Amino acid sequence: MTTLPSSYDHRPAAAGTPSPARTIAVLDSVDAVLRALDGQRYVADRGLATAIFLALRLPKPLLLEGEAGVGKTEIAKALAAITRAPLIRLQCYEGLDVSHAVYEWDYSRQMLHIRLLEAAGAARDAKPADIFGPAFLVKRPLLQAIEAAEGEPPVLLIDELDRADDEFDAFLLELLSDWQVTIPEIGTIRAARPPVVVITSNRTRELHDALKRRCLYHWIDYPSLEKELQIVTIKVPQAPERLARQVCAFIQGLRRHDLWKVPGIAETLDWTAALVAMGVQELSQPEVLSTLGCILKHQDDVQRARDGLYAELLAEVLGTAAIPESEGAVVSASTAR
Numbered sequence: 001m002t003t004l005p006s007s008y009d010h011r012p013a014a015a016g017t018p019s020p021a022r023t024i025a026v027l028d029s030v031d032a033v034l035r036a037l038d039g040q041r042y043v044a045d046r047g048l049a050t051a052i053f054l055a056l057r058l059p060k061p062l063l064l065e066g067e068a069g070v071g072k073t074e075i076a077k078a079l080a081a082i083t084r085a086p087l088i089r090l091q092c093y094e095g096l097d098v099s100h101a102v103y104e105w106d107y108s109r110q111m112l113h114i115r116l117l118e119a120a121g122a123a124r125d126a127k128p129a130d131i132f133g134p135a136f137l138v139k140r141p142l143l144q145a146i147e148a149a150e151g152e153p154p155v156l157l158i159d160e161l162d163r164a165d166d167e168f169d170a171f172l173l174e175l176l177s178d179w180q181v182t183i184p185e186i187g188t189i190r191a192a193r194p195p196v197v198v199i200t201s202n203r204t205r206e207l208h209d210a211l212k213r214r215c216l217y218h219w220i221d222y223p224s225l226e227k228e229l230q231i232v233t234i235k236v237p238q239a240p241e242r243l244a245r246q247v248c249a250f251i252q253g254l255r256r257h258d259l260w261k262v263p264g265i266a267e268t269l270d271w272t273a274a275l276v277a278m279g280v281q282e283l284s285q286p287e288v289l290s291t292l293g294c295i296l297k298h299q300d301d302v303q304r305a306r307d308g309l310y311a312e313l314l315a316e317v318l319g320t321a322a323i324p325e326s327e328g329a330v331v332s333a334s335t336a337r
Helices: 030-039 046-057 072-083 107-119 141-147 166-178 209-213 225-235 241-255 265-277 285-290 299-320
Strands: 062-065 087-091 103-105 137-139 155-159 180-183 187-190 196-201 216-219 322-324 330-332
Touching: 030 046, 030 072, 046 062, 046 072, 046 196, 046 216, 062 072, 072 087, 072 155, 072 196, 087 141, 137 141, 141 155, 141 180, 141 187, 166 180, 166 209, 225 241, 225 265, 241 265, 241 299, 285 299
Parallel strands: 062 196, 062 216, 087 155, 155 196
Antiparallel strands: 103 137, 180 187, 322 330
C-alpha cells in the first residue's frame, strides 16, 4: 500500500506537544476562551472552558456528554465562529458506515470513464489508478476534515456518536490516534494539520473505552436556575424579566419529575420565544396549557402535565418567584400580577 506523496504525508505533532497550527491566538488562556464564548452568546462555566482550552492546546478531541438540549452541539458552532474556521458536521445515526462518513466511489462516473476508454481503444492499457483516483472520490465529512489544507484547521463535529453502532467507534480510533484515514485503493491520507474535533453523545449507549482514552471528557449538566435565566436573557433579550424567570423556574420544576423526555435548554428557549411572540408578559394557566408542546415532546408527559402537574408547578412559580424591581424592592410574582 502506498502513501499519498503530498502535504498529507506530514504527521501531526507528538502527543502532548502543542502544534503551532493549532494554537489559536485568541484562545490562549481559559479566560480568553470564556470571553470568546461570551462573545458568541454561549454561557459556559470554567470547567467547560478549561476542557476547550486543553483540547485546542494539546491537541486532543473533546468528548462532550450530557442530556439532549444542553448545548453540546452549540460548542462546535461557537468554536467555528470564534476561529473563523469551516464547520464540518457528521450527524451520526444507526447504520452509519464508511461510505457515508468517510468516502465512497462515484460509480456512475467511473462507468462512464470506462466506456470512454473503450470507445477510444485505451481500455486495455488502463490502470487501476485511472479508475480509482481522486477524481472519482466522493469525500464525506471525515475525509473533508482530514484533507483540509488552507486557512484555519476546520472544526469537525461528530454529533450524537451514541446513535451510531459500536463498530463505528472502532473505526474512529485510527482517525483520532494518528489523524489519518486509509483508503485501500489509494493509500493512507494524513492530515497536514489536525482538525479541531468535538464529539457529542447523549449517552443512550456507552462509547468504547479505547475511544474515550483518546479524548478529553466533559459532562454538560442541566443549568442552575440563575444560569438558565442568564442564558434566556442573552438568547431571548426581548423577553420580560418576570416572564423569563417564571419560565426558568417552571422548567426547573419539570426536571425534578420523572418524565419520558425532560426539557433541555433548547426547549426553554423555544418556549420563551413562543410566549414572547404571543405577547405574554407573565405565566398564567391558559398560556401554559396551550404551549405545552413547546417543552414536552412525549404524549404521556403532556397528559401528565394536563392532569395536574402544570397547575402544581404554576402555583409554585407564581407563589415563590421574586422579581427585583428597579427601585430595589423585592416583590413576589404572585402579588405583582
